[in-house]
Amino acid sequence: MTVKSFEVSDPVLSSLKGFALANPSITLVPEEKVLFRETASDKIAIISGGGTGHEPSHAGFIGQGMLSGAVCGDIFASPSTKQILNAIRLVNAKSSGVLLLVKNYTGDVLHFGLSAERARALGINCHVVVIGDDVAVGREKGGMVGRRALAGTVLVHKITGAFAEAHSAKYGLDGTSKAAQIVIDSLVTIGSSLDHCKVPGRKFETTLEATQMEVGMGIHNEPGVQTLEPIPSTEELISKHMLPKLLDQNDKDRAFVDFKKDDEVVLLVNNLGGVSNFIISAIAEKTHTFLKEQYGITPKKIMSGTLMTAFNGNGFSITLLNATKASKELNTAFPEIKSVFELLDAYTDAPGWSPGFFEAKSAPSIDSAVLQTDVKVTEVGNYDFNSFSKWMKAGAEQIIKAEPHITQLDTQVGDGDCGYTLVAGVNGITKDLNVISKTSLSEAMAQVSDIIESSMGGTSGGLYSILISGLSHGIIQTCKNKSEPVTKEIFAESLEIALETLYKYTRARIGSSTLIDALEPFVKEFASSKDFKKAVAAAEAGAKSTATFEAKFGRASYVSDSSSVEDPGAVGFVEFLKGVESVF
Template sequence: MSSGKHFDTTGQDLIGAALKSVLRQNPDVSLLEADRVLFRRPDPSTPKVTLLSGGGSGHEPIHGGFVGYAGLDAAVAGALFASPSSNQVTAGLKAIASPKGTLIIVKNYTGDIIHFGLAAERAKARGQNIRMVIVTDDTAVGRKQGGLVGRRGLAGTVLVHKCAGALAAAGADLDAVANLAQAVIDNTATIGASLDHCTIPGRAHNETELLKADQMEIGMGIHNEPGIKHLSPIPTVPDLVSQLLPYILDTSDEDRAFVKFDSSDEIVLLVNNLGGLSALEFGGIVEATVQLLKSKYSIAPVRVYAGPFITALNGEGFSITLLNATKASEAASTSVLDLLDAPCGFVGWNNFVSPESWKTNKFDVIKDSLVQEESGTSSNTASVPVDSKVVEKALSGVVDNLISAEPKITRYDTIAGDGDCGETLKDGALAISKALKDKSIDTSNLFNTVYSLTHIVEESMGGTSGGLYAIFLSALAGEVAKIKGDVSSKEVGKASKAALDALFKYTKARPGHRTLIDALVPFVDALANGDGIKAAASAAEQGAESTKQLEAKFGRASYVSREELASFDNEGGIPDPGAVGVAELAKGIASAF
């Protein structure tokens, strides 16, 4: 059982200090301190595809430790186990902007996908060439359990960074680098195990969160999530590894056989220390894994990598990752082994920093944020003239409706969720109202209006819904910029349809899943069909009403049964609060016409 003891870091910016420690070890790396972005300055004389990744802190050396030559060009650090904001990601994208484009590598966690996706859509609206891949290598989460959300991203991310970084350094174009990254993801599988949950620096030690002295878990993630199976008593290392490997290699397990491994394939093994295992014990685990792969599966790994690559603070566990290099190479039309063997210069791999780099011995810290002036502005000069009075009336209608509907939406969300949906929408409405009074929104240009709203919404609305609205509006801004001539509701509808397609890249919610999508899709469809704004608002209202009898697939409402939700209210059930919010918003827009 973990002692839960940590060194006293009171008064220290622990995340900031950890980021600066990377600079101490690698003079090639710079730091945007205000944005918590580590990056490698681009060389304008030899432009290349740049790579950006990131996520919550507490997983070091990933992500910052993988910034350097033939690795990542930027890593964005969020708070402890929490996604960075889209503004932070935007700072990273600006710091490494390249005429050859940028690949974003994200692990499959909702917050990361939402915020990195929002920054990606904004960058696209500004004219940057962006691709994004999502790492999904966890086999503890099978097809049934993963459902629509899918598998988590774990230590396989390390191999994606190394291979994609090497190919980008070799001069490949963005499509080739993105396809290679996806090929590695598709042919990688990971399973983890731990003696205990990690403990958080500065947080009270909670004994109830920890396992008993004779217990351990299989399938734990990297954010203190519970595993899928308890083992007691704790088995020997060889016995434990023999129980783990079938999660990757058992082809008869239809729920988890995500990657096919043949003994004739070139297979790469990565064993990852989650942060709390001694080097001596960890070495025993690595050796046991190699031996069992050979004896039970006739697999002799052609490369073995071992170490603390992606940790969970002081997590007393490890994970096993297998990459089918043969199949990945075939899919990407390039040698994955050559990319893994390519020289690199970042501290999270094997610290291949060149002597020439050390001679500079610089410690480069930029104090100011690159996104301080970002909010509400864009380098896109698209002019989409509209009647400012109509736009202001529509936005005022949205504000009035959302504020009036707040008690109703809050009541619905108190029953079906966590009770904050109404307040979140009201916060957004109040921020829009303030911007209208301050005249900080250019309501005579539809592109400028929508682009400003993306920042107002993200900065004022928290949670997943705020991120979804901001992504939709960011994508809508890019589409609105393409409108030529007079602006009609049908033209806006077509732009909204394309924005909806962009949104669907970052959420698996669809009509029928009891989310705000149930009202948004009919609203957009009606506009795109040329039915007019009044009919579109009516369609949104009907979509919201239809959620009363739907079973929730996402969010906290998914823990409440359909029957229980339907039993509330005299009107035949409780509608989804987010869908009601969209309907009220749509009616507010329609009130201007």
């Protein structure tokens, strides 16, 4: 099927430059794909972001009373840790702390999480709050991953931004984070679409027939949880397929927020990009009617518009905010706030927020010194660089040799790129061995973390980068000075700290059919025995076990039967260890 579309060269950067030209109070840092505004020094700055393709999210919500900055990745792809950390540095220079509002997608959580860790290591007051409002994937299927972030994200931006503007000078970063979490815990969203979107620069692809549509689609062209055929009327779609998923308290798998008839409710009808404003307004009216007739709910505030898109996605989403619940919890924590509507209706000049308006301001200048990204950590832990170099090269050679097998596994349970990603990571390390510190293992690990995050990308890059950054922090905590050699005991304790650091940003654990099934046994065995060969054997046993149960994380969790295939990430980790073991 041919779909006509306008195409431009370098669409991501061109779009950001065009946005900055139209909004002169916002500064664009082109090389980092970061946009930011001035923030008062006594207030908390708020940063969000993610892959491009969701405009006006997130850059459109930069403004007084909303976001302080946005970090933009490539199309539907998380920005890098380097980009995010530089955004943190820029807004932190004129604020009292930085809150990262992160959509609950694996790459975003990992990269924003690693950035927060690095920011805190630099002495920056920084917190992460993860947003999830989707009900399409219920508790059983979503498992430990949690709810995806959809259009409810923009309500979190608005309400938290207003809180930061009016109250963060008093309540600080902890209070601002708490306010955001209260809103998240009061939100539910469901989306639907007639077809997939057309991604710029790519051929249009769809699995839907002309007589089909999907309910529960995300915002990255991922399939929905239910295909409807024939396509129902819009009224039937709303009343029979969408609202029940939001409000049926008997559906324990999806009843994330309790709604009662007398609750004050905010209704947001969001255009995924390809629906006319005419029809969106009509959908808002129909939804309002069904809420009143079928559930006894009369929304106190109705909002509709184009806020969180998937390019030209021919669909819409419905978000409900239980304002009664949110108001009560906000008032308990912050007595000055009587109602969430105070924050929702507060002034903002963010260009993407429909009640806002343009007000000319002088854009902030770019402090180039803030953008320096050299990895600087406390230098401790003397080690043998020659042995380290030999181990890295041997591990890399083994990964390259095993790549076809890893790729073959990933074509069965993933998207087929795991082997190539791991090869890119080990090649990045071996290529840059000459720039790694030869005297301090803490600094060397911090540098390796940065190399991996830059060379691997994706979820694997984020996981390994956080792990190795945690290892660097572990060495700093366990070594006294730069001259103290890193013993097996110190390294074992540092590995345990690294694993705990990783566990802050992923809910995957033993039995999830992921890298963790090999990593945790390796760490625990080495911590116990201090025997590398025994630890490798434990990791291999863990990797093999992943072929005996269903995956709970990543793309493999969406495959109907992944229980007979070893997890490629776990296998790749073991192959690297085997390479090291061969020259140990």
